[in-house]
Structure formats: C-alpha cells, structure tokens
Amino acid sequence: MTTTALPDQARYSWGADEHLVVQIAEDMSLSAFFRAGAISSRLAERDIDGVLDICPANASLLIRFDPEVLAPADLEAAVREIEADVARQERPSISTRILEIPVWYDDPYTREVGAKFRDRHQRPEGTDLEYGMVELGLSSVDEFIEKHSSTPWMVSMVGFVAGLPFMFQMVDQADYAFELPKYLRPRTETPKLTVGHGGCFACIYSVKGAGGYQMFGVTPLPIFDPSQGHEVFSDSMVLFRPGDIVKFRPVDEAEYRELEAAAERGDDVYRIVPVDFELDEFLADPVAYNTNLLGALHD
Incomplete structure (x- = not known):
C-alpha cells in the first residue's frame, strides 16, 4: 500500500440500475482505505431507506440500492455530503x-x-x-x-x-x-x-x-x-x-x-x-x- 495524497473528490459511477460505485483514488493506500471505510460507516449509520448493501474495499466502495425506493440522485447527494464531512476529519481513526x-x-x-x-x-x-x-x-x-x-x-x-x-x-x-x-x-x-x-x-x-x-x-x-x-x-x-x-x-x-x-x-x-x-x-x-x-x- 502507498501513502499518496488523495484526490479532492471521489469519482462516482453507476453499475446498471442498482449499484453506485465510489472510487476514492486510483492507487491503493491506507488513506484511501480509511476514507472508503469512514464513508461506508457513516452511510450505514444513516440507515437510509432503500440502501441494501454497502461494500467498502481498498480504494472504493460499492453501494447496492433499490431504485424504486431511493432515487439515484438522492443517494448520490447523500454520499457526496458524507464524503465532504469525512474529508474534513482532522485525525482519521478507527x-x-x-x-x-x-x-x-x-x-x-x-x-x-x-x-x-x-x-x-x-x-x-x-x-x-x-x-x-x-x-x-x-x-x-x-x-x-x-x-x-x-x-x-x-x-x-x-x-x-x-x-x-x-x-x-x-x-x-x-x-x-x-x-x-x-x-x-x-x-x-x-x-x-x-x-x-x-x-x-x-x-x-x-x-x-x-x-x-x-x-x-x-x-x-x-x-x-x-x-x-x-x-x-x-x-x-x-x-x-x-x-x-x-x-x-x-x-x-x-x-x-x-x-x-x-x-x-x-x-x-x-x-x-x-x-x-x-x-x-x-x-x-x-x-x-x-x-x-x-x-x-x-x-
């Protein structure tokens, strides 16, 4: 794992109709892993109706949701808000x-x-x-x-x-x-x-x-x-x-x-x-x- 600086914002993309992919960085690093984990944890804490699964990984996270319950735009807005809060964290810890x-x-x-x-x-x-x-x-x-x-x-x-x-x-x-x-x-x-x-x-x-x-x-x-x-x-x-x-x-x-x-x-x-x-x-x-x-x- 490297310790390179993270991009200012993650890259968001869609996997078919039920998955949102949040790519924190191109390179795997402790910092990227921590940010993916922190976003996943905070999203889980919100318990948003329609979010079915949250899967953090080395430098990304995958969110599975029900588009008939949760509009894709609303999910993306919620995750972007959480990402911004996590990026402001001064002492990342778990x-x-x-x-x-x-x-x-x-x-x-x-x-x-x-x-x-x-x-x-x-x-x-x-x-x-x-x-x-x-x-x-x-x-x-x-x-x-x-x-x-x-x-x-x-x-x-x-x-x-x-x-x-x-x-x-x-x-x-x-x-x-x-x-x-x-x-x-x-x-x-x-x-x-x-x-x-x-x-x-x-x-x-x-x-x-x-x-x-x-x-x-x-x-x-x-x-x-x-x-x-x-x-x-x-x-x-x-x-x-x-x-x-x-x-x-x-x-x-x-x-x-x-x-x-x-x-x-x-x-x-x-x-x-x-x-x-x-x-x-x-x-x-x-x-x-x-x-x-x-x-x-x-x-």
Whole structure:
C-alpha cells in the first residue's frame, strides 16, 4: 500500500440500475482505505431507506440500492455530503481489533499441493516459501518467516470466497513491504486455511479450493463457520472485518495440532484484543507505532 495524497473528490459511477460505485483514488493506500471505510460507516449509520448493501474495499466502495425506493440522485447527494464531512476529519481513526493468527509455516499440506503444481509456477524447483525468499533477497526461509510474521497486517476487504480476508502489510512500503506475484496459472487445489500471498496482499483461504496465491503455511483456527458453532462466530459466520489488524505467530506442528483440536472443541483459543488505530500517528512512524500497537496482545 502507498501513502499518496488523495484526490479532492471521489469519482462516482453507476453499475446498471442498482449499484453506485465510489472510487476514492486510483492507487491503493491506507488513506484511501480509511476514507472508503469512514464513508461506508457513516452511510450505514444513516440507515437510509432503500440502501441494501454497502461494500467498502481498498480504494472504493460499492453501494447496492433499490431504485424504486431511493432515487439515484438522492443517494448520490447523500454520499457526496458524507464524503465532504469525512474529508474534513482532522485525525482519521478507527476502533478496531487485533487478532493473533497462529501459522504452521512450511507445513506438509501446502508443500504437497505446491509440488503438484510446479508446472504453473515461476520457479519449478523448491517451494513457494523458497521462491519468496529468493524474490525478496533473503538468506533463509527462517528469515522470510520472520519478515512475514514480525509486523501486523490490516484487513482491507473480505470476500471473493466467503470469509477470505485480503490484508496489506502495515510497514514503510519503500523499505519493507512484501511484493510477490501469483502463480503463472491458478491451481485447482489449495488446502483449507492456507496463508497465502499475491501481489501486495496476504490472504487466508477460508475453504479448500482453487487459487493462485503463493502458499506459506496453514493456520489451525477456522475463519469461516456457516454453522456458527464456536462462540467467536456468534455474531457472524465470518471472523474478519475490514479494519481488523492481524498478527501472524509461527507455531510448530505440536502446537498446531493442539490448537486445531481445541478450536474443534469450542475452547477459547482466539486471541482478539480491541484497539484504537490512529492513521496519522502510524504514518509518522510505522515501526514505533506497530511496537506499541502489538503490545496490546501481551497486556
């Protein structure tokens, strides 16, 4: 994610008869994501009759509405008014959560699947982890894992597959951020709960299925549960929300198995801590801000 200045006004366009698209900026950035989220939240708070769905994303938001209840011009006027109010906000911030996600890196499941699809990969030899290590100029897989897990990631959108989070790394982009291409051709298989990466985005595959992101490991904790059997899913069958902050924590096989069994029993194994995130403070010194932010997991 970049930190370029935002345009004075968003671009508004229509998708057929029922959708309004608000493009905050051409480039993805924390600032654009924050503005899209703020507009979405304020629009939801107004509870305008005829607005059916509000979907914020990395640098835009999509609004689905019923044109027989809400005139398009009235919707656009309301959103433009909210956009102007949000742009005047002096200290952009959100009340959100930090979620610690355990990851068994270099696991046998993603290694096996990766080996089956090397003909679709940029580097047929080795593993996806080793490819990432080489591409980023690192000296070992352990160094790669440290780079991937030492800093937090922010969920910018959830979807494509039910419950799948897209996350970008909360770092100074010029010095640190991951940037890795997807497979040359998508796989027809990806293990459930694979931690992957494509372009600038990390993700967690909520279900088993096709995919093209590089595969680094697996988490033992479900992130999508239609049955809502575990208490963490009592409010929603989807674990992540836009604005959530994720901290990956490396675990070995023994801890992976232990956490997997505990989650199946319904034990309280999810570490989720509420926090306030201040955009300007983060942009001023990402390293120091992240250190203080992640301290909440150990308080």
